[in-house]
Amino acid sequence: MPPVIEKLLKFLRLEADRGYDNRSVLGGLDQMLDPWQEEARQQDVPEAVIQVVVSRLRDYPQLTPASRKEVLGGIGARLRNAYPDLVGETQAAPPARAPAVTPQAEPQPPAPRPARDPDPVAAPTWNRTESSSLGLQVPVGTSPAPSADRLPADSQVAVPSDVPSDAENAPAAEPASDVAVRGVWERAEAGEDADWMEDALEDDELEDTPGSADAPRRPAASIPQAQPAGPAAQSGPAALAAPLTTISGIGPKSAENLSRLGLVTLGDLLWYLPRRYDDYSQLKTINRLWYGEEVTIIGTVQEIHLRPIRGGTMKLIDAVVSDGSGALRVTWFNQPWIAQQLTPGRAVVLSGRVDQYLGKLTMSSPEWEPLERQQLHTNRIVPVYGLTAGITPKWLRRVVNAVVERYASRVPDPLPLSVRQSAGVIPLPQALQQVHFPDSADSLQRAQARLAFDEMLYLQLGVLRQKQDWTALTTDPLPVEDGWVEHFRSALPYALTGAQQRVLHDLRQDLASGRPMNRLLQGDVGSGKTVVAAGAIGIVAANGGQSALLAPTSILAEQHCQTLRDLLPTACSIPVERIGLLLGSTPDSEKEAVRRALADGSLQVVVGTHALLEDPVVFQRLALAVIDEQHRFGVDQRADLRAKGNNPNLLVMTATPIPRSLALTLYGDLDVSVLDEMPPGRQPIETRVLRPPERSRAHRFIEAQIEQGRQAFVIFPLIEESEKIDAKAAVEEQRRLQDEVFPTRKVGLLHGRMRPDEKDKVMEAFRAGALHILVSTSVVEVGVDIPNATVMMIEGANRFGLAQLHQFRGRVGRSQYASYCLLLPDTEDEASSERLTAMEATGDGFRLAELDLEQRGPGDFLGTRQSGFAELRMARLTDIHLIEKARREAQRLFEADPGLAAPEHQELSAAVARFWTGGKGEIS
Ligand code: ADP
Ligand code: MG
Secondary structure (H helix, E strand, C coil): CCCHHHHHHHHHHHHHHHHCCCCCCCCCCCHHHHHHHHHHHHCCCCCCHHHHHHHHHHCCCCCHHHHHHHHHHHHHHHHHHHHHHHHHCCCCCCCCCCCCCCCCCCCCCCCCCCCCCCCCHHHHHHCCCCCCCCCCCCCCCCCCCCCCHCCCCHCCCCCCCCCCCHHHHHCCCCCCCHHHHHCHHHHHHHCCCCCCHHHHHHHECCCCCCHHHCCCCCCCCCCCCCCCCCCHHHHHEEEEEEEHHHHHCHHHHHHHHCCCCCCCEHHHHCCCCCCCEHHHHHHCHHHHHCCCEEEEEEEEEEEEEEEEEECCCCEEEEEEEECCCEEEEEEEEECCHHHCCCCCCEEEEEEEEEEEECCCEEECCCCCCCCHHHHHHHCCCCCCCCCCCCCCCHHHHHHHHHHHHHHHHHHCCCCCCCHHHCCCCCCHHHHHHHHHCCCCHHHHHHHHHHHHHHHHHHHHHHHHHHHHHHHHHCCCCCCHHHHHHHHHHCCCCCCCCCCHHHHHHHHHHHHHCCCCEEEEEEECCCCHHHHHHHHHHHHHHHHHCCCECCCCCCCHHHHHHHHHHHHHHHHHHHHHEEEEECCCCCHHHHHHHHHHHHHHHHCCEEEHHHHCCCCCCCCEEEEEEEEEEHHHCHHHHHHHHHCCCCCCEEHHHEEECHHHHCCCCCCCCEEEECCCCCCCCCCEEEECCCCCCHHHHHHHHHHHHHHCCEEEEEECCCCCCCHHHHHHHHHHHHHHHHHHHHHCEEEEEEEEECCCCHHHHHHHHCCCCCCCCCECCHHHCCCCCCCCEEEEEEEHHHHHCHHHHHHCCCCCCCCCEEEEEEECCCHHHHHCCCHHHHHCCCCCCHHHHHHHHHHHHHHHHHHCCCCCCCCCCCCCCCCCHHHHHHHHHHHHHHHCCCCCCCCHHHHHHHHHHHHHHCCCCCCC
């Protein structure tokens, strides 16, 4: 340990011994900081450690003795992390087993303290440091006990508030004198928390549960492993199922409030993870803020105004907050109550992103909390939990702390030691404790990594099991001769690409195998997935089975039905009248006829939308379900379709390339085929991002294309969260384009609120070339195939995701004609955004999908909720490193013990089951 650290320790011990009177250094502890820093740097003390010490001691003189104690505890914990050998050195007292703190043992400046021998490590040198190389002066004397005349002026009233008052905190495990010699280090070691945590126990005492007296209290560094099975181990998990009212600070009213957050049992609370953290050791002053950074600042409200805006429909709160170094403008929208709570003069903690407005830094809608003194002085990372009415942040923190302290260490760790070691993760009890009340940013990160690993491991174990379950199923084999395939290929109007032939071969093998196909067909827009699906449908029909093709929109369903009616009669000898269509809008009498024909087997193929899934639809022998653009469907819908047959074969198709991370997770149980080759003669689609003033250029370009006989799409985004307003905007745009921009051309309109027969008419007219331009909302996003269309112009392009833009773009470039995609964002700024320029730079749907996933997260990317499992709270579906690690471990576990039946896997097996019943349905 560098001498400079040793020296620091001596001062700090002395300070603790003196009852935190800030007299261990003449002039106050903060006076030594400058020379100390310099020396520490010379001795190569890590900068992070120096910063911790300096930032925490800077305002030491202003703190109450209680806060001082806590600050020193924090520094001690940090130094122990940095210099592990410190632990041994300072552990003169017996290892801390229980918080051996009694009121009389606690240093209380006004009270005379028992005379005693000084700590053998700390004491001998304190008065020799008088003329240390730090150039510091210390009071000369031999007794560390403070005398009355040295007490700070305010000490008479500053009775430490952290004296635990309940029995739990004062076990007579250790003699008082032992306690007294233990300095701040040992107490920190024993896990004695900051005041605001300890006062959880002041008024919210815990009912003692059997065995808890022996439970270690939140040791910071050495949480015991989960207990081995036995009576003691049983009490842990069982106790977690107890209602929250078990905690005596929580009455029926509070329990009811907490239940609104879904918190009913102690276990719920233990797993109620912080929404975010405020790192009060990283506070910034206003004059040091940078545009764009996420920060927490503390300041005083100077002024605050509530102003109606937008003609009174919204309210803007406009405040100025200053902290002595500068002032910051802060705004909130439509939260008028803030103006009542944040009156001028109040101190407030703000967390959020630093914005810019008219060249000045601002914060808009930051998280805020009235400042509590404790927050400022905790000097630690403070958890911030989601709240509900009747629950204050402080109260909830205390309650969580009480539960964490009491129960975290007793949570059994589901991971066998071998897995934990090979994955390099910390034990679960420690992770739970640190995720709530982290000792440092590092340990928080390790805690989060552990929890994320668990989630991903459970996910992977479930995926592997599901895959195994499915491969264990059997179904009728549906083989065809080579001659059948030859005939199919020769009857098509074009030659299949190599990729199409390969995939068709995959499908043929799957169908003949006697095990249900469970395959994802992935192919960029325009790669020709439909004809491959048609081949599979043909194979099934040749064996007397029925097929259903499910499409997300009626436009697409009709188009597919048309394609199949063109292809199947000649290529697969399925008569047109045996190919049916079932949409939500199909008249009842017709629906009834289709249902009857499916039930008696006279229909061999049915194409439809979700209407197909409605209960009355029964198949005679459903052998194949094809789901097109599968990401638009929910998990439940796929399960419904599956349930309509006896282990039917399943083929899901997507044009949205699935990044590797998702292929290993959400789709991990599927076999994958890829169409990675475009039909010949396709031209790359030239993509341009235009600035808003260039709109008329785009219109002239469209005009020129129409002149050459081509057609164009113009897409308008969802403008409001309402289809009605959305439709109205499209209606207006169509009128404007027709009347003002293209008066000599025919401009059609398509939007989601049109009647199905109206939509059909419009699509037919566009397909037949009777319309030159089709104005549309996002209903043409998927699948629509109009080869003569060569321009895709997208208004408000910035509002779409990349995968979606790529889908739109795929509506053109479907013929030998050169095609174009014109992107018009709402603002000039957006025109140069990374997202849109990526569209210009690459036509690679895979690359765009990865980018999209990174930028928007899996929820939006997938469009619908896909998972059959509990929500991932820590793991990210984009974290390929984590996914691969978890997969590796899952595979090892699975190979060794597929059913997780071994005794040492019981906890794990239960955890996986919980994880998978947290969601519902299946992955497919
Ligand atoms: P997607 O994969 O986007 O669903 P489609 O199945 O709609 O693509 O096919 C796009 C277009 O390409 C259709 O007009 C289809 O007839 C045509 N097509 C498919 N395969 C070939 C091929 N091998 N050669 C030429 N054109 C093809
Ligand atoms: Mg398609």
